[in-house]
Amino acid sequence: MRIKLVSFLAFFLVCNFETFAQQKVTLEDVFKNNTFSQKSVQGINWMKDGQFYSKLQRGQAGPKVVKVNVATGEETAILIDGESLGVNFSTYSFNADESKALIASDVESIYRRSSKGIYHVVDLEKGTAQKLLNGEKIMYATLSPENDKVAFVKDNNLFVIELSSDQLTQITDDGNWNHVINGAADWVYEEEFSMSKAFAWSPDGQKIAFIRFDESEVPEFNMQLWGKLYPQDYKFKYPKAGESNAKVSIHFYDLTSKKTVKADTGTETDIYLPRIYWTGEANTLAFLRVNRLQNQIDLLYADAQTGQSKVVLEEKSETYVDLNYNDDLRFLEDNKGFIRTSEHDGFKHIYHHDNQGNLIRQITSGRWEVTNLVGVDEKGKKIYYISTEASPLERNLYVISLDGKNKKILTPEKGTYSVNMSKDFKYFIANFSNSTTPLKVTLNEASGKLLKVLEDNQELKSKLSTFAMSGKEFFSFNTVDGTPLNGYMIKPADFDPNKKYPVLMYVYGGPGSQNVTNAWGGTRDFWHHHLAAEGYIVACVDNRGTGARGRDFKHSTYANLGKLETEDQIAGAKYLGSLPFIDKSRIGIWGWSYGGYMSSLALMKGNDVFKAAIAVAPVTTWRYYDTIYTERYLQTPQQNAAGYDDNSPITHVDKLKGNLLLIHGTGDDNVHYQNAVDLVDALIKADKQFETMYYPNRNHGISGGNTSWHLYSLMTDFIRRKL
Template sequence: MYLLNRICILAFVTLLCSTAIAQEKKKITLEDVFKSNTFSAKSVYGINWMNDGQFYSSLNRSAGAPSVVKINVATGKQEEVLIDGQKIGINFSSYTFNAEESKALIVSDIERIYRRSSKGINHVVDLKTSEKQLIADGEKIMYATLSPDNDKVAYVKDNNLFVVELASNSITQITKDGKWNEIINGAADWVYEEEFSMSKAFDWSPDGKKIAFIRFDETDVPEFNMQTWGELYPKDYKFKYPKAGEKNAEVSIHVYDLDSKKTITVDTGTEKDIYLPRIYWTANSNTLAFLRMNRLQNQLDLFYANTETGKSDLILQEKSETYVDLDYNDNLFFLKDNKGFIRTSEQDGYKHIYQHDNSGKMIRQITSGNWEVTNLVGVDEKGKKIYFISTEASPLERNLYVINMDGKGKKLLTPAKGTHSVNMSKDFKYFIGYHSDANTPSKVTLHQVSGKEMQILEDNQELKDNLTNIAMSKKEFFTFETVDGSSLNAYMIKPVDFDESNKYPVLMYVYGGPGSQNVTNSWGGARDFWHHHLAAEGYIVVCVDNRGTGARGRDFKHSTYANLGKIEVEDQIAGAKHLGTLPFVDKGRIGIWGWSYGGYMSSLALMIGNDVFKSAIAVAPVTTWRYYDTIYTERYLQTPQLNAAGYDDNSPITHVNKLKGNLLLIHGTGDDNVHFQNAVDLVDALVKADKQFDSFYYPNRNHGISGGNTSWHLYNMMTEFIKDKL
């Protein structure tokens, strides 16, 4: 009896001590996350490997004015300052070297346009003398690019393509038909930029004597109109936005010869309702490769084009009953001396590496297994090795591997658990690694290609030290089975003072779109720390990657084809029901929130899962896929003309009568991506159904709803809604 009492007393004292320690630590506040950026991780930016593999350059912003410094790999020390922003009097944001590394192109006064497009003032700087040359008379231009032969710069201005000779500063206008909302030369239209992850649409030939470019004729594409507010009379901003089932821009490929000053048109076939999402120069300046996809994106063709005649030949074709994945990491590498190419494909059910000869015939499948290659880092032709990032260790992780080109000798180079990305040197002797896990901020290190660490470039020790004084729970990963028996990956953040005998409310966070992934063993950003703030306030935060998300093979990802929203929402509801069975969860207080596709999911889940979810926040949601763009929507749903039910059956607008819980709808009126029209039509349907809800709009804010005080205001409002409604 005495021993039992002593054990009870010790246990009680231990509990008191742990509670006291938790109380001594500081809770994460909204001010920490959105005002003071207390938890922002540092990194190493603007790293470029130099021709001599013993050096790399880095953009340094720590000294006030930006500078580009040259670092010795062996010593880790700075050898010299290549570009001194203070000395040349330019506050530049980015830089690129010419092939000889004698000059650099720097960009300043950058003005963002859409997600990936921008324009700015460009200078060419002589690295020896620091003399600078202003390009295009100081006008803001787009995608300025030095030629491989070092003496020219190509750029886009006012929808036309130009070249400037650096020696004479003379400008040649290659195209003259460019016109706003009609013709674009050398730059992508809105939908290609957003959905094919491209903005620049031209490229120099290897010898610097030709420029290949894509021309977009968007004359007949329907025009979208957004009003911008802030003046006595609101202004109209009109741009071409092809919604599902509507007309796309007509695209064509052209090659300009700088010597003859003639432009040829590449033969891309007789069908005009196509996509031309990529152009690539092969190692031969007379051969241009390009990709062509049909409107439904279930056929991908690789062509070689003769740049003297424009004649093209089909090299490779891939078809699918759903859609063919266009690799946005551009995992297509052309071997020297016309020895073929290396590419990735999902054709065996998982994304893997394949080698083809120059005629397109497959030589071998280099990697295989129930895991995916996510990035083809580099192909060392001399050493006959391929470096790649994959999910072999876990769908939640990313690691660097090397494999021989014959498919043998695969080796793991980054064994630490978590998420790795790398920047490999041109001679394949070194790489700079970026590594984090769910509970450890990013560490940037220099490695020999064997994986051996040589130097720490950034370890975020200051942030790690700060975190020791913060009351913060670790992310816990778990799995559960959904309605069809599939195992789903998820994570949970518990309150710091978690007590399993208590009942906690739960907020689920969702994105859930095709190929996406939120449940990863990696360090998060401000949104993650907002979740940690909520956990400090007594909420459990959970995220579930439903069927249709990425890193788990083609069948898992394509399972939502032609019926977006249906099984994804089933999985989120199943996740909530699973949580409701846990002894420490209050199943009557489960909420869900998401942004963009996640806003679509959260609003639909609240309606269909009205017996499971109490509240939802939908930020910038798609409310009907009829309002979204052609490329993304038709890839997963076909066109509205072919699959009307796929568009309407799982639209939140269709299910407004089922709303029982608390809905907060948020949108920016200047959202060029998911238009404010989505929110307006959902509001109209809710009013007609006599449903009460909360809504808020942010004037002129785009899809990211940010800038100035906006993020603070947004997350403060969402926090109060959660506290009030959950």
């Protein structure tokens, strides 16, 4: 294997190189004292004229939404005062003309993106608040375009309330837990299509389009909740790979006639309907239709009066068409068509189509990816977007004309940006970091010119200067087939090139993911710094199948998840082991979720390379994971049994030689505890010794109370003993 080390951005986060005089990063610093937590600027919403933005402030007197002058940075008004309203709200949103706002309090999370809470409608001029539905908890409250009604979901049904009279209209009446959902997504759509609300007001406020989920035939999954004399059963619909999905349909409710019309979504019923968009015309709804194998996405228009539909655009693939890369649909005014993103040419880029779906032009192109379509300025004939053009490890803001000319980078600093742009495209708020710089929030003109620093985390920087820490060193090497892979390593602050160090590799590795980026890290990064302070080198490699390097690189793992990814992690370990300062007999690997799948499989298939592995909340067989995610990459188990079984850790338990720590939460609604149970059973049958820990009632994040401290203390102790 040809090995090449490209080390750059080598640096120290310390002001004094005499590291013995500085503190080591301790577990208490990371998990008890929150020493390395960074500040941000929360709840910023641009106001309609672009000269002001609003932001949420929290204080002892209660939450407030204040109005801020862009030019001066001064707070000019209090728009919503939680203390005077007597509402301890946590979220807010304005209507289009900013005369009213919706605020939510006592918000209760359900799954990853869903929640319910008590909603109030605030009249901003009068300073009064109207409580909806007498304070009963509801979901996805949304003001109508005319500001006179609010639509919401409660008990799986869709409702509209007239604000002037409190008159309630129930649009659907067949909603029933674990049977039918109206206007809200089921579990698998919420998790894999990143959607939870499933209804939308028409532009004229006279109709509501909504998606209905009939999950009657979806098998139930049962979790036991512990802590009482008799454990409780929690049953919810979870379609595992190859099993029945919910039958989905799109409907239009007319508020005047009080009639409901069903949209024609085609003859095939085993489909996905993950997106709906009003086109700007009162009676035309656009929606996406995805087939079961997710290798074709169709854009359709439906007539809200008749339900009739037609296909406007289709995209096919021999592997899969990733919704996350073919989303970002923006309809232009005056029938000028729509802007969308697609991987059609092998990289995610921006395209302009007319209203009938005909291609006008491809706006961006190159061997790099558009990661986020920030906004379309129709008056200025410009598009703002985030891309990887500078480097797959970085994210920068660019502007380009609608005709594909005059491209310009607006954030040239090396690192990672996310952007919140004003509605009139005159300003943007930039969130920036890189591997040496914690979060910096700035206010900028659309040209990129800096107007004001809103947060620079100077306090955190001062703290960091008192700790002995080394930065990330980025490198690349060629894997077994000659493909270059990106990685980074964190060395001890007192690194001695003449010593031999043990290594812990950190992995996720799932399709389209990316761990190796020039960005500031979070809690796990600082745990890695603690391990470095204890004498370990921590390394990370992004294997084939990960993101930001084009469709072919990402799709190389199609139909055989785990094979190329583990080959690359093993190759990465061998590369690291070839370096003169690394002890190749003491290399470990750890990961969470897909990373837990990878770490356990790498320990077994790479039993002559890895000495230890920690698998947290791992998938151990893709037969147990959900339809949308799993079948996108593997087809169904009925079609591709080998793809499911050949690289399951359960299949390879007989190869285990090293030390395995298996961790799972019993209340994991995502990657079920069942995965850990079956792996444990297989290890016992294979007469393999291992260590395990379960966390009662904890979900996929395994957090809450003392949990994180306990978990990372456990993992740290295992690493000390086994590496």
